[in-house]
Amino acid sequence: MRHFINTGDYDRATLETILTHAMTHRGERSTALSGRTVALMFFDSSLRTRASFAVGIAQLGGTSVTFEVGRGTWNLEYQEGVVMDGDKPEHIADAAQVLSRYFDVLAIRCFPSLKRPEEDAADPVIEAFRRYATVPVINLESALYHPCQAMADMLTIRERFGRTEGVRVALAWTPHIKALPTAVPNSFALVAAQLGCRLTIVAPPEFPLPDVVMERLGDVEVVHDQSVLARQDVVYAKSWASLVNYGAPPPARYRDWILTPEKLGSARFLHCLPLRRNVEVTDAVLASAQNDCYDEAENRLHVQKSILQFCLHLI
Numbered sequence: 158m159r160h161f162i163n164t165g166d167y168d169r170a171t172l173e174t175i176l177t178h179a180m181t182h183r184g185e186r187s188t189a190l191s192g193r194t195v196a197l198m199f200f201d202s203s204l205r206t207r208a209s210f211a212v213g214i215a216q217l218g219g220t221s222v223t224f225e226v227g228r229g230t231w232n233l234e235y236q237e238g239v240v241m242d243g244d245k246p247e248h249i250a251d252a253a254q255v256l257s258r259y260f261d262v263l264a265i266r267c268f269p270s271l272k273r274p275e276e277d278a279a280d281p282v283i284e285a286f287r288r289y290a291t292v293p294v295i296n297l298e299s300a301l302y303h304p305c306q307a308m309a310d311m312l313t314i315r316e317r318f319g320r321t322e323g324v325r326v327a328l329a330w331t332p333h334i335k336a337l338p339t340a341v342p343n344s345f346a347l348v349a350a351q352l353g354c355r356l357t358i359v360a361p362p363e364f365p366l367p368d369v370v371m372e373r374l375g376d377v378e379v380v381h382d383q384s385v386l387a388r389q390d391v392v393y394a395k396s397w398a399s400l401v402n403y404g405a406p407p408p409a410r411y412r413d414w415i416l417t418p419e420k421l422g423s424a425r426f427l428h429c430l431p432l433r434r435n436v437e438v439t440d441a442v443l444a445s446a447q448n449d450c451y452d453e454a455e456n457r458l459h460v461q462k463s464i465l466q467f468c469l470h471l472i
């Protein structure tokens with residue numbers, strides 16, 4: 158069974174095959190997914206993921222059905238062995254087995270609580286689907302990973318530089334008004350290391366990435382000083398929550414970590430979006446010719462069409 162839950166589940170050659178397919182089939186309209194159905198299940202909000210999956214599936218002749226879990230479906234319990242006398246009338250154990258009878262792929266978005274660190278670290282919702290689904294599961298951003306975003310990021314870098322090997326990329330922490338998940342930086346750091354980028358993590362000391370990610374990165378450089386940004390080929394800006402003060406918004410003293418054109422230097426700018434302008438990144442960065450974040454968003458569409466076909470053993 159080919160799930161797509163974490164790029165770390167696959168070797169470099171497999172990831173490269175998917176990227177190459179996305180490059181050579183860019184804009185494909187076909188009947189590759191004719192007669193196939195995909196459930197898009199959102200426990201949390203989305204613009205790009207929702208749109209790009211629905212459009213990509215349609216372009217390949219397949220059908221998607223979008224669910225907003227708890228609004229139009231039953232709220233779904235994910236804990237094992239609980240007495241279900243609370244606000245969740247159905248268990249993922251049952252829902253996943255039933256949906257697997259209707260759909261060829263189950264695609265799931267489920268953010269962390271950002272309140273219960275041990276629970277979030279176990280990625281309980283996507284892991285419940287992995288356990289109980291009898292068809293491939295695609296991760297649309299879970300508590301820990303956003304593999305489709307990471308693949309689109311690498312596609313964007315490969316298109317821009319002709320390769321990923323040796324490209325100097327900084328994963329650059331930005332300020333925010335809220336605590337945000339680490340799924341995007343986790344998956345970006347992982348895939349960058351997997352595909353041979355020269356990765357530097359640039360963040361204040363209270364914002365490490367989880368051990369489960371760091372131990373897979375090898376000898377990655379971590380610095381607490383933004384002056385390294387201007388020496389990069391790519392600056393990948395993202396805010397994420399402190400693992401030290403779990404769930405707390407970033408302290409106001411880090412507001413000056415906002416990304417500006419001066420800090421960016423001549424590097425290309427990437428961000429998964431959505432972003433809060435003039436909190437994370439200034440308008441001037443987004444207006445600059447170095448901004449590749451719309452190409453990056455477009456690449457979600459292209460790479461996910463390849464991921465779907467990979468999961469169904471069509472490539």
Ligand SMILES: CC(=O)N[C@@H](CCCN)C(=O)O
Binds near residue numbers: 298431
């Ligand atoms: C603002 C917000 O909640 N961002 C989410 C979603 C990012 C892209 N899917 C995050 O930081 O993980």
Ligand SMILES: NC(=O)OP(=O)(O)O
Binds near residue numbers: 206298306430
């Ligand atoms: N980048 C991304 O996943 O965007 P959405 O949250 O809008 O889907």
